[in-house]
Amino acid sequence: MKQITWKKIILILCPIILFYVLHSSPSIALRTYVLFHGHPILAVKTNIVDDAEHNEMDWEYLKEKSAKCYSLTKAPKDIATDSFLTNYIVQKMGIIYVAGYYGDA
Numbered sequence: 001m002k003q004i005t006w007k008k009i010i011l012i013l014c015p016i017i018l019f020y021v022l023h024s025s026p027s028i029a030l031r032t033y034v035l036f037h038g039h040p041i042l043a044v045k046t047n048i049v050d051d052a053e054h055n056e057m058d059w060e061y062l063k064e065k066s067a068k069c070y071s072l073t074k075a076p077k078d079i080a081t082d083s084f085l086t087n088y089i090v091q092k093m094g095i096i097y098v099a100g101y102y103g104d105a
Contacts, residue, residue: 023096030070030088033099039076047073051087054102067091069102 022032027048035043051069055062062068067089075084089102 020096023098026068026070026090026097026099029097030072030090030099033088034072034076037076042072042074042076045074049073051102054087062089065089065091066093 021028023029030048031043034046048070049072051071054069058069070088070090071086072088075086077084083104085101087102087104088099090097090099
């Protein structure tokens with residue numbers, strides 16, 4: 001049998017730990033989403049606020065999905081639609097949070 005080295009253990013554990021850290025809270029998950037969708041400066045500089053309008057309007061859907069809506073104060077601009085991507089949904093899945101774009105409807 002081959003012996004498992006510390007180097008292999010670290011190579012396996014580092015991505016798992018990094019994934020958990022980047023999805024451990026709603027704000028970090030949302031910043032990670034914005035970062036990986038091509039807006040690294042906005043992911044660091046923008047403020048995240050509670051989107052009271054969507055949370056009140058869609059409370060049944062959000063409760064069913066264990067989710068909450070957030071808005072970015074300095075939103076990234078989508079080139080294809082020439083609009084600002086302001087509202088996002090953050091859903092709790094087990095021990096991690098997953099973010100996605102929610103829209104302005």
